[in-house]
Amino acid sequence: MELLKEILNIRGVSGDEHEISSFIINYVLQRRNQWKVVPEVFYGDRFQDNVVLKFGDPRTAVFAHIDTIGFTSRYENQLVPVGGPDVNDGDELEGEDLLGPIACKIKIQDEKVFHDFPRGILPGTNLSFRQNLRIGEEFIQGAYLDNRLGVYNALKLCEDLTDGVVVFSTYEEHGGGSVPFLLKFIYEQWEIRQALVSDITWVTDGVIHGNGTAISLRDKFIPRKVFLNKIVSLAEKSGIPYQIEVEGAGGSDGREIQMSPYPVDWCFIGAPEDHVHTPNEKVALKDLESMLALYRYLMVHL
């Protein structure tokens, strides 16, 4: 869990993923020689802050977004949301501008969001929730489990992956924009036509803590039924606990895969969480385990 703790403390508001991106690149370059298969690593200017790993002879790609929700400072102590944070008066924020580090609280006045930092903050500075990680016997709780758990899942998966592509993507929380060129790259290079979205979903009336990772049959967007059928039947065969999710709202990197000019099937598979997009996101450790187990199984059998 040291890796998980580490990435839970690295900031990466959408559009400002440089730091988490560098961490992943360094981590991969240092570790990959101990992995079962040493992946090729693609990053740099042509990839903006995204990272692509290619293992063996890939058929399926895993997408894990590395960005988080947050806030952009505006004028007169105003904050503009990045993605869809669930804000509450008194939430603690952190960040940094040219004048130094920032720690402040959210104040809500007349339904507008302000910060209370005394010296003012340079306009355009990104702020995010202060991390307050709590790991118990059954649950992990803190800010940005969505999607640091999905990133952790993807990095752990790398350890014994033989064939596949692992993509660390940016901008997911704020409407996307990097999946189109990432998909273009992996389709043109290796004709990848299957994708799994390693991300965190919601606890709802049909998906609860502790029953295993959710396999989402739809959210606002609808994957192709023949692909879903294949995944559910493999999950059934695997013996790994899982739950079926059916929603009418919400989206993920899957949306951009769906809309892209490449014929790539996709499915969202991830542990469910409570208190979504607050500093107190909560996930059952068993669901995280089942998530990783299912990814390992599917990347072999799909």
Next chain:
Amino acid sequence: MELLKEILNIRGVSGDEHEISSFIINYVLQRRNQWKVVPEVFYGDRFQDNVVLKFGDPRTAVFAHIDTIGFTSRYENQLVPVGGPDVNDGDELEGEDLLGPIACKIKIQDEKVFHDFPRGILPGTNLSFRQNLRIGEEFIQGAYLDNRLGVYNALKLCEDLTDGVVVFSTYEEHGGGSVPFLLKFIYEQWEIRQALVSDITWVTDGVIHGNGTAISLRDKFIPRKVFLNKIVSLAEKSGIPYQIEVEGAGGSDGREIQMSPYPVDWCFIGAPEDHVHTPNEKVALKDLESMLALYRYLMVHL
């Protein structure tokens, strides 16, 4: 009209177009040798459930979406809409899950949509309106005229088409996602820069039953004026009855053609219908005739 009756009875909710897709592929493979020009047929994994026919030396593509609106079953007898069905209490639905065939009714409670099927339905199962086709002297009425009439129009057009591409597309009712890669394919293969959208529109205060197929000058999206002018002037020359449509809302496969990274002009041409997205969609047979006649004319002269 046997072909039309047949395809009006094949289900194909967005994302689940496998059955209607197979029907079209088989129909085309069986019939194409009797057509004026034998088309090349493109389908299979690289096309998901879409089908592309290429006739002669093509300049223009016709898009007919093969999916329909419908519902996905959720938990506790809830239904989530696919596309934008116009639901009414008591509407009859059909479908099938692993436990067998399903026939049930819609119940609306507190503005939420439920089904009344006694044994429950596996989450993720697609349901659609029960077909109740009525063909009279002047009108055809039933479920899914939108867009089985557009598909019928495209298949009839094939019989004497000499040059052109005919595309049977998926996902139109639910936000799209297949037109981008289809357009990429037909542009890269044959540099197609003109597209007609063979789909069904609305009866409104400016477009009425019996006055001919509608040529849409805009909906929420706006085709390029120079292309519209060319089409209207050809329609005028043809002597075929038509109506001009101007709307501020609504969309079609044209939206995705507009937004794609290919410079392709498009225009929606289709018969108007009443009771849109209900089990009682209604179209004048004369408008369907004029639709086919105009497509035949335009595919030669455009």
Next chain:
Amino acid sequence: MELLKEILNIRGVSGDEHEISSFIINYVLQRRNQWKVVPEVFYGDRFQDNVVLKFGDPRTAVFAHIDTIGFTSRYENQLVPVGGPDVNDGDELEGEDLLGPIACKIKIQDEKVFHDFPRGILPGTNLSFRQNLRIGEEFIQGAYLDNRLGVYNALKLCEDLTDGVVVFSTYEEHGGGSVPFLLKFIYEQWEIRQALVSDITWVTDGVIHGNGTAISLRDKFIPRKVFLNKIVSLAEKSGIPYQIEVEGAGGSDGREIQMSPYPVDWCFIGAPEDHVHTPNEKVALKDLESMLALYRYLMVHL
């Protein structure tokens, strides 16, 4: 300013940019031999009504949209908006249909928009605000400063540009659709990975008349932070007056650059205006000057 006056009098409602496009092509072909570097000019069928100029060895592209907001005539004297015009009862409109030139006024009844032209207007005809240009010591005021000023800025920039791409784009006001194929072209030809959006923004509580061109750090969409940092630090070095803008809403050609399947960084830089999307848009001449000066500086140093 003669050039500016001229283009402020040329109509070009989104989808109907043929006239302004032709003007730009002719202007460029006539003038380019007097420019510091003679650009290659790309236009014609494969570009619809867009125009691309390529100077020297380009690293950065400038996008200036040539379309304007307006109205499409419907049935029974109704008008459907193109883009988001801010309409007021009595606003004067102009246009032309097959029956001749049109001059009329807007009438708002029951929150619907009508025109008062006696003879009726052919459905599908585009109308735009009558131009009423007022140039004073400090301000310019009239219709369609957004984005004729951005086009003017781009054309003046051409005079001493050595390396760069200048793109005149269509459809920006109405959801876009041309930037995707333009971006594909300039990325595939010259691997352009930096873009500046030459467009007009809003006077707000943080951005005021006379303080210089705005550099937008975000609107509804968020450019990549590392690119913004580079631009702001160059602007600072340049000594040219500028203002920082941070918004949570609004969009530009930048949105489509963000969403495209090409890894292109972007930033919106433009003078602020009052009375946006009315016939009385108002911009400070000093801000227009600073806009041009900053583009000249950035195209050399970026």
